[in-house]
Amino acid sequence: MRIYEELFIVKPDAPDEEVDQFVEQLRTQLTNAGATVDKIDKWGKRRLAYRVGKYREGAYVLFQFSAGPEMVKEFERRLRVSDIVLKFLTVRIDETLKRLEKRKKVRDKRAAKRAVSAPPHRRPARARRRDPDFQCNT
Secondary structure, three states: OEEEEEEEEEOOOOOHHHHHHHHHHHHHHHHHOOOEEEEEEEEEEEEEEEEEOOEEEEEEEEEEEEEOHHHHHHHHHHHHHOOOEEEEEEEEOHHHHHHHHHHHHHHHHHHHHHHHHOOOOOOOOOOOOOOOOOOOOO
16 A cells, blocks of 8 residues: 545635535545545645636645555545535655655664764864963064
8 A cells, every 4th residue: 555645725615514524524435445544634724826716715635645546546536526626636655755764774874884983082172262462473
């Protein structure tokens, strides 16, 4: 199973109860199909970068879930036919997470190698204090 993020924008004039009911329907659809919903974030109303339909703002909702590709197609189909959804975007994030974990392992390994091969820590030489009576004749 792969990890996906689904961000969709809901019409700003849709009542909160209707949005909550829609989000709950999507969550139950995913869980009944065998997917696991990791998190659901409601970002609230925000101004859009450009006008979508006749709307200048929308309510953002973010889903993060683990599922197969066939479940994602059904999820997107439901968003597409819904009247309250303006736009949606699906992103597969498991490859990105794997890449970040691999980079972190390499970084930790390199840091451990430096710590083992580094010479003992020496105290830095103190800088000469400025003495008002000291004069340098050069």
